[in-house]
Amino acid sequence: MRPVDGPQGTHLEIDGRSVLSLCSNNYLGIANHPALAEAAARAAVDLGVGSGASRLISGSMRIHHDLEDRIAELKGTPRSLLFTSGYQANIGTIAALVGAGDEVFSDELNHASLIDGCRLSQASIRVYGHNNIDDLADQLSRRHGGRRLIVTDSIFSMDGDAAPLREITELAVRHDAMVMVDEAHATGVIGARGSGLVEELGLQDRVTVQMGTLGKALGGFGAYVAARSDVIDHLVNHARTFIFTTALPPPVAAAAIAALDLVAKEPERRQRLRSNATRLGHGLRAIGYSVPGSDSHILPVIVGEADETMQLSTKLLEHGVFAHGIRPPTVPPGTSRIRATVMATHSGNDIDAAIEAFRVARSAQ
Ligand SMILES: Cc1ncc(COP(=O)(O)O)c(C=O)c1O
Numbered sequence: 488m489r490p491v492d493g494p495q496g497t498h499l500e501i502d503g504r505s506v507l508s509l510c511s512n513n514y515l516g517i518a519n520h521p522a523l524a525e526a527a528a529r530a531a532v533d534l535g536v537g538s539g540a541s542r543l544i545s546g547s548m549r550i551h552h553d554l555e556d557r558i559a560e561l562k563g564t565p566r567s568l569l570f571t572s573g574y575q576a577n578i579g580t581i582a583a584l585v586g587a588g589d590e591v592f593s594d595e596l597n598h599a600s601l602i603d604g605c606r607l608s609q610a611s612i613r614v615y616g617h618n619n620i621d622d623l624a625d626q627l628s629r630r631h632g633g634r635r636l637i638v639t640d641s642i643f644s645m646d647g648d649a650a651p652l653r654e655i656t657e658l659a660v661r662h663d664a665m666v667m668v669d670e671a672h673a674t675g676v677i678g679a680r681g682s683g684l685v686e687e688l689g690l691q692d693r694v695t696v697q698m699g700t701l702g703k704a705l706g707g708f709g710a711y712v713a714a715r716s717d718v719i720d721h722l723v724n725h726a727r728t729f730i731f732t733t734a735l736p737p738p739v740a741a742a743a744i745a746a747l748d749l750v751a752k753e754p755e756r757r758q759r760l761r762s763n764a765t766r767l768g769h770g771l772r773a774i775g776y777s778v779p780g781s782d783s784h785i786l787p788v789i790v791g792e793a794d795e796t797m798q799l800s801t802k803l804l805e806h807g808v809f810a811h812g813i814r815p816p817t818v819p820p821g822t823s824r825i826r827a828t829v830m831a832t833h834s835g836n837d838i839d840a841a842i843e844a845f846r847v848a849r850s851a852q
Pocket residue numbers: 572573574575577598600640644669671672700701702709710
């Protein structure tokens with residue numbers, strides 16, 4: 488853990504130096520935006536810094552309900568429900584939807600919080616190959632009784648590629664399964680309105696639960712689940728990570744509402760994010776790096792071995808770019824990588840400087 492002095496901008500102050508940030512999930516560059524900071528400060532003064540209790544006791548403040556309405560509107564669902572983090576949302580939701588005697592089908596590259604949710608649920612876990620629809624179909628065709636739930640990231644956290652949601656939801660209809668989609672890396676980023684991949688593909692009615700975080704592109708902290716009213720009622724009564732924890736602090740909820748305003752008002756941030764991703768992807772490939780995928784805002788620069796990856800990360804930092812190495816168990820052995828993430832607020836010069844640092848760092852290895 489390297490202490491970062493100062494705010495989360497395109498550049499971070501580390502050990503007294505300003506370095507380019509290339510590994511943050513602050514995709515839209517709004518974590519330090521004055522509109523969010525002012526909204527949070529105002530809420531702290533008007534409403535206090537804490538919610539004082541869980542939602543089901545006295546902690547359900549009007550601002551939570553307002554934020555839930557805004558999220559439901561963005562996601563195209565009747566309702567949404569706040570959780571204190573994406574990790575809590577995933578483990579609590581999966582365990583509330585399936586249990587012993589049920590089945591949960593999980594992409595092999597799903598985020599750890601989805602994996603832990605599957606384990607906690609005590610349902611039988613069927614892992615299918617990454618984005619492998621034939622494998623999923625094959626496993627769904629063997630019926631064991633009980634409820635069935637398919638869980639997948641929409642934009643995969645370590646690879647940046649998209650799940651084949653249309654095909655997954657078609658299989659779900661055919662095999663009587665629920666679908667849960669984790670939009671942690673798509674919320675605020677994907678789609679004309681920044682709603683995520685589910686809404687972009689018009690699949691709201693086919694996806695049982697859309698989950699997402701407020702701590703990545705939305706620049707703050709917390710998480711949500713968006714769904715039909717009966718599903719939300721079920722979670723309110725059964726998701727233990729919703730029931731048995733203190734509600735989000737009001738300044739955090741206020742910052743999320745301000746972030747949603749920016750997502751609606753400033754679509755150019757999403758365009759800029761896309762063009763920065765394309766520029767970085769092209770540049771890195773042109774100097775010989777392996778960057779698979781379709782240049783979403785998450786670019787996996789595959790190195791292979793863990794030691795070599797961490798050495799490259801150290802060299803990059805020496806050359807002014809903070810891009811963390813990712814190694815097993817976060818990614819499969821032999822696929823250690825620099826997970827390069829761009830921000831909407833990076834300038835063209837920032838991206839070119841990052842490419843130059845990758846070039847110099849490798850020749851220095
Ligand atoms: C795909 C995915 N889901 C869930 C989470 C957890 O979200 P949070 O950081 O809000 O706990 C993360 C990252 O942290 C993630 O990458």
